Amino acid sequence: PCSPYASSCLCVCCPKIKQSTGTRIMYALYFLLVTIICAIMMSPTVEQEMRNNIPFYSDLCEKLNAGENCKTLVGYSAVYKVCFGMACFFFFFFIFTLRVNNSTGCRAAIHNGFWLLKFIGLVACCAAGFFLPEEETFLEVWRYVGAVGGFIFLLIQLMLLVEFAHRWNTNWSSGVKYNRLWYAALALVTLVLFSVAVGAVAFMGLFYTHPEACLLNKIFLGINASLCLIVSLLAISPFIQKLQPTSGLLQPAVISVYVMYLTFSAFSSKPKEMVEKDGVNMTVCVFPFNSGTESDKKIVTIVGTIILFGCVLYSCLTSTTRRSSAALRVCRNNCPSNILFMCHPDDYDEEKTGSGQNVVYDEREGTIYSYAYFHFVFFLGSLYVMMTVTNWFHYDDHKIEKLLEGSWSVFWIKMASCWVCLILYMWTLIAPMVCPKRFEA
Template identity: 75%
Template sequence: MCTPCCISQLACCCGSAACSLCCGCCPKIKQSTGTRFMYALYFLLVTSICVIMMLFPTVENEIRDHIPFYAEMCQNLNTGNCKALVGYSAVYKVCFGMACFFFVFSVFTFRVRTSTGWRAAIHNGFWFLKFLALLGCCAGGFFLPNQDTFLEVWRYVGATGGFIFLLIQLMLLVEFAHRWNKNWTSGIKYNKLWYAALALVTLMLFTVAVGALVFMSVYYTHHEACTLNKIFLGLNATLCLFVSLLAISPFIQKLQPTSGLLQSGVITVYVMYLTFSALSSKPIETVEKDGANVTVCKFPFNYGSEGDKKIVTGVGTVILFGCVLYSCLTSTTRRSSDALRVCRTTMPENERARCCFCCGDDGDDYEDEERKGGGQNVMYDEREGTVYSYSYFHFVFFLGSLYVMMTVTNWFHYEDAKLEKFLDDSWSVFWIKMASCWVCLLLYMWTLVAPMICPKRFEA
């Protein structure tokens, strides 16, 4: 019984067969979902390696103590220095390899319309061979010539791609908030406990947002300095309050009955995080006290070890993981695409409220299933055509690779850079992150007022 299952898994790794688990108790999985999950797994694996390179300064010592022939391997590097395996420059090189991997696949799968072609077969299978290709791309970054020039040029490419991905991330966040509210609202007419769950989660979100605002008001403002901090804290808090009231206003409720405080709560929490991230990236300010300059508006805990930047990097990485998993596990059918384009998406009649609504389908039923060796059911949902754009999918991961590089390295900052002192705690990083707050609020506000401005586009 195990032999057919093992053969099918071997075909999944080295051939074009669909990937499934050898477990009959596992739920059904669509071929498209399984493929996206595998690419997301590759992405998260490389991202985790980058985080380890940055968060643990002793990683070089651990590698030296546990990996044989470590010294010989270091001698073969262009730098001749084992420090090239960790730190900022290593993250840039690893992310360069991952970005190249996804960019090549984006070009390779351009205009693929059906899953029956050979390009689609490569996209949906050959996982072990693609894993080796990804490792080769990431390792190749350490052997590039003129690495100083490469790092200087690549950081600008990363900044551009990272900012574009940030916009996509904000769109996904807004779409996630609307879908969450719609799904749980659909269960209210069957069970009133869903209404209690909505109220509880909304209350928790706004409690976290208010707590973050109070924290920043106490520790990131000063009566003699930090004027910009006061202005932007007040401005962002006012804008969050405005969009919250707008979401429950009568004229918005008339056009979008499912609009509520849950969406605005999600957006408000994210804006507070972006505000904290911006304030922690701002150049330090000092005031004269008792004849000495005293640093003000700083993180109150472990400031000498840059505790605020570690929190920003950690939370940013978690948010990135969540966005990647959501974009891969959620459906990419017409209903989801319309949501991203801010079109009206009527709630389907068979919409069923569930806690893990991200993994649900869009009501599409597929009769073509295959059980291999008593294993997991695989639904081949792309026999009549692809349900998502392969090229766009890989391009988003290409941009995500650049965003990982910039987020983990705190945007522009890496070892031995000529502009390190200028870009560390810089105004450029501050304005990028502060502008992200306003873009997020504008995107959410547009999803609320768009039906009034463009009514024909939102006709059922």
């Protein structure tokens, strides 16, 4: 359990794994475990089930000094304390791994192993949050720290998406030189993505607008759809094509789908609006499957939660590689240009770790990713999860079952994310014109 190799604890029947990949997976599992605990802490349903099914639950809570029915271990304040511990854990390793450039040193060995000791350290950090003095002051200050860190994490997500769109288009466009089928694949995927974006606009126009209400929805849907059209035309304009021959419609298609998703998510997060019709108050501009039975609401919440945490983990892992978001791994930059689509991973030393699976030591000559930046992204991810699970600044009486229900703070954060994403993509298009010397190479 204290081995310096993450993969040594896995079974022999598993396929071989790179040391760098195994390490990141282990940290991701730690992150996911704490995230699940936070979701449980925000769920009154889980709390009630524990109270009903755990013998001597009340006595156990009293022995743990957790208050009546473990009240201090649930709610937004408990999530803040647990996420504070996880953030401290990753921030410590961020400082600890600064300027680590190879995997042979002591600090690199600690980063890549000693998992049981690090797990104990993570648990200790999370538990220590419950013993902090001046609880009210801590919660107030930490809330604003979390908001800043969460917004920075959102920016990293958006930059990752823009980079992904450019790499995907560049890689598939390069393949056209060797096989015309790649051109057909490029056209098909672009058509599908634009169809999804247009369908999303029609869907939101049907369900999230109303003749007598939802003025903001109408305005922002029109603005965001128009901006997506503008960036699409800009991407294929002659002066952009001259500066960036690989620019095409795939990038704006990816951006448009994501912007429509954020717009839909923002509309779903907005407080519900009521309209009086025939003397009866009716809720309008809501997701059709989130306004009916309780089972529908639970399904929507579960799916939304899985998507949310999946995006967080994906952003944490892919944004920390040196070749972050290598789109679909169609080609590798270190391969000769004449075999773009027949590349194989580099031949690394392979070692059998006892009864475990084969480990490929891919960091003998240098680190594959920045250890410090990796931990810093997970630090920001901890803050983002904390703010999201507690509904940002609308934390009073919030619970995980209401994750997709409305609040203005979430609405404006997601709407601002749409515009930041579009601005970032526009900048990548016009930057060669504004700073030509930087892009001559």
